[in-house]
Amino acid sequence: MRILFTVFPASSHVYPVVPLAWALQSAGHEVVVASPECVIDPNVIANIASAGLTAVSLGGKEELTASLAPLIAAAGRPSRGTAAIDPDDENAWCASRAMLVGLLNAYYPPESVSGGRRPVLDTLVEFARDWRPDLVLWDPLAPTGAVAARTCGAAHARLLFGMDNVGLVRSKTRQELADPSSGLTEDPWMPWLGPVLERYGLDFTEETLVGQWTLDLNPARMSYLVDLPYVPVRRIPYNGGSRLPEWLHHRPERSRVVFTLGQSRRLIAGQPNGFPLREFFDSVSDLDLEIVATLNSDQLATMGTLPDNIRAFEYVPLNQILPTSSAIIHHGGAGTFGASVAFQVPQLVVPLPLWDEKVVAQYVRRRGAGLVADPAAIDVDSMRKDLLRLISEPSFQIGARSLYEDMLAAPAPKDVLPVLERLTAEHRG
Template identity: 45%
Template sequence: MRVLFTVMPAAAHLQPVVPLAWALRAAGHEVCVASHPNMAEPINAAGLTAVPVGRVEDLGALMRSAAEDPVLEAITTSLRTDPEDLNLRNAFRYYQLAAFSLYYPTRPQEDGVRPMVDDLVEFARAWRPDLVLWDPLSFPGPVAARACGAAHARIQYGLDYTAWARQRLHELNSVPGGPVVEDLMAAAMGPELERVGEVFDEELIRGQWTVDLVPPGLQLPLDLPYVPLRRVPYDGAHVFPEWLRRRPERPRVCLTLGLSTRKFLAVDSAALIRDLLAMAAETDADFVATLDASQLRSVGTVPPNVSALDYVPLELLLPTCSAIVHHGGGGTFASAVAHRVPQLVPGPGEGGDRLAFAAYIHERGAGLMIEREDVSADTLRESMARLLHDPGLRRGTDRLHDDLLAVPAPREVVPVLERLTADHRG
């Protein structure tokens, strides 16, 4: 069969799907990956066929614009979220809906036509995939599938905030005698769907089913068809560095704040980086810190036991490490679990998966989380000592690793996708 992946224009959105794309190709299926033009090179570097569609988008500008969008605020407010659960609200408001507005503009007359939608539909009609597997933030994916009669499903690499929002809306509207809550997401989708000859239904937001990369026990409580898939770490094609071939003489610690932090949170992370380097200076270990020049500019002197490198692939670095300090990203979490490395997440921010992953690591005894208001050089130093010397955290890491191995690998999921495609294809 022919399988079309669609992904948002960011490496962190491509990397989780690459192992499944490889597995499909190894099983004899044709695979293409469609995204914005700036993703063609990393898609090709992964050994996959790229389909450039639409135009290059400034995701930073998109997020800033979405933060001030009254329509997106109205959609969120209509859900009447628990005021105590700011992470759930903010993740949906500032993360999910930002991408939603990229493809379903809330001011269509001002923002104009989105070429990504038209280009993707045109390609799907010409290539005629049997299955479209779409990034949960690449909302044109199901529209393209409809246009060519393909089956389609989301690949959920983080918590399913969109499906949660849809369930929340239906719960509010099922209260006997309660007021009807207008479906503002459907209303925002209406003009674009009408333009391409489609009519709204839930599958255009939630897919016909969902391939789920979220680890067991971390999923939101949702009654939807999920296909569990083991997250196999992949962070690009690289040359193995010579220095990584030598066994370290004392404990090695990876320190990374993720690529997204560089793009969107560089100013907010400066104080954290200073505290991390102060902690490293007083720890009997060698640190490899994936920090670029912009992150290091305001932190002063780098301690002699810290090697600050712009980038090191985690799949090569982590097998040599005794611990990792990171921002709570799902990809970094999965890499640490795959290589059985205890994790420390200091001050995870609200509005995404980072807080949820950090809490999960802590609760499962595979590492530690420090609340944002408690982060200091002292608390970091105490936590690092535990990370390096507490055997209980190592046992917790082993348990998480066992949980990971219990989830079907990509090659085991391919027959499931073949069957579901046959059942759902138009």
């Protein structure tokens, strides 16, 4: 088969794709990974290629960057809107829907934004018509994959990078449309989708938003209860390739803790200056621990001289450092969560409110695999106490083991290939 992956232009969306793409490639299938380019993460195409996969650039750097900028700025101000789903707020999906519609609209921007340049979707459709994939696997934030698949007769499915916020929001939207008392009389997705589909001679189907089926990397106990066809796949941690640092050749002499804010290197904490990095590092300076912190160059430049037990780096792949770590402090991103689970590391989660971080945090706490700090009221002394609990209380290691067993219950990428081959044969046009 020929398989085309389409991903959102961020490395954190590329990494979940890689293990399945490797499995397909190793089984003899032809695989390419396509992504637009965006200054928000200029390394996307290079990261695809460095993983040993064939990368296809869809261009669109200027117009996509301009279209996404206001949405990303709004996500940085939770009161102004976010694509996150708050499990404690039954109505949070409404704000998420508004953000998602705006995000999807970015792939086919109006003339005022595109400046006459070809939208990303046109480039992808042209490539798909020429390359003729049998199957298109698309990122929920790159729904252009569904449109491209329909124009060339390919089967298509979503590959989730995190929780299925799009599926949940679409399910609730359909319920609202079916309820006369809701006041919603027109489908809010259609102002963007209608004209785009019409341009390619297509009508609207639900599969345009949610795929013919969905590959789900989330543990079964964590997934939303949405009436869609899901195929479980085990999340295999991949964080990019790099040389193993010499200091990681040996096991640490004292307990090692990883501190990471994810690919974005930021944490929205409801505070003017975000996470109080320096205060936290000072609060743990007297502990018999080795803290390995990944910080960007700006953060490193403002830290000054760090305590002796803090190692600060711009980047260390989690799959290199977590096997020798006793705990991790992180922002709740799906990739970081998945890597922590794979190496059975107890977690202290300070959830960043962008996508599914609060869901991840609550799941970790509920399963006894870690603790949660309130991002809107960070107390470094409380975080210090929580960290010591993770290191000293055996129950958190037991909880981390239970999450690992949940992960093993899902089939590995290679074991899913017969299912993909069968579904592709059934759905290919």
